[in-house]
Amino acid sequence: MKLITFRKNDELALGVSTEKGVLDVAAAAAAQGLEGSLPLNIHAAIEGGASALSALRSLAEHAEGTLELWQEEDSLQLGPCVTNPGKIICVGLNYRKHAEETNAPIPNYPILFNKFANTVAAQGDDIPLPRVSQEVDYEAELVIVIGREAKYVGREQALEHVFGYCCVNDLSARDLQLRTPQWLLGKSCDKFSPLGPYLVTSDEVGNPNELAISTTVNGEVRQSSNTADMIFRCDEIVSYVSQHMTLSPGDIILTGTPEGVVLGLPPEQRVYLQPGDVVEISIDKLGTLRNRMVAEPEPAPGSHDWRA
Structure with a gap:
């Protein structure tokens, strides 16, 4: 899986990059009524490990037909893919x-x-x-x-x-x-x-x-x-x-x-x-x-x- 960080409303947001585009994780979670059950930033995804990745994969699969949740990567202002490394x-x-x-x-x-x-x-x-x-x-x-x-x-x-x-x-x-x-x-x-x-x-x-x-x-x-x-x-x-x-x-x-x-x-x-x-x-x-x-x-x- 390719994870990406992008700027949204002056904050850093989490995305999943696919051949179709970049899935806005927060928007897709809200659309599917999954708020609170998914990582919404890159460090939450890292710390969540296998279970977080499984949830993100499932989210992307079920969001396939929801075009408004997908962004063209070239239209996004990206953030560092690891935003706050401890070391x-x-x-x-x-x-x-x-x-x-x-x-x-x-x-x-x-x-x-x-x-x-x-x-x-x-x-x-x-x-x-x-x-x-x-x-x-x-x-x-x-x-x-x-x-x-x-x-x-x-x-x-x-x-x-x-x-x-x-x-x-x-x-x-x-x-x-x-x-x-x-x-x-x-x-x-x-x-x-x-x-x-x-x-x-x-x-x-x-x-x-x-x-x-x-x-x-x-x-x-x-x-x-x-x-x-x-x-x-x-x-x-x-x-x-x-x-x-x-x-x-x-x-x-x-x-x-x-x-x-x-x-x-x-x-x-x-x-x-x-x-x-x-x-x-x-x-x-x-x-x-x-x-x-x-x-x-x-x-x-x-x-x-x-x-x-």
């Missing part, structure tokens, strides 16, 4: 060819860092390029969305704790990221984690370790790989993280990017993202995430440089 955990240098292109050693353990809620953005959002960076790079990544609490789980059981998967562009300001040994600053600028367009349930995705993944910038292919090139696979990642912290429903894990980023080019060939650039992240079965880069607005009067 945003990222895995660095997790594709073998990406590690090689950046002359980094192959890691023995997953390299983990985090991002924050300010980075979350949606399909179609404009992404402001920070005034303090001249080297913003794209990174196509597969996102694992946790569906069941996980603590000390083994690899064999790890994917049973996954609700689904989505696309992300793990935008990275390289000049900020590499300014110090800690990567956080270059990864956590506003809207640096657009998520979407769909949250696709794990049963529909199947094996997450054999999905084609790509990036285009203004239509030019920059990244083209497969999640099979991951050093640490999805089951390993979930199991490893769960040994150190409790994973909760709605937490997300960004699993790393393949080769083809700007940073991997020789310095004289690097052209980082500019205002007006359109970046598209595509992953098999998960759709295409599209965002346009824009110049960050001028700061409010009275703002100062941190050194001032």
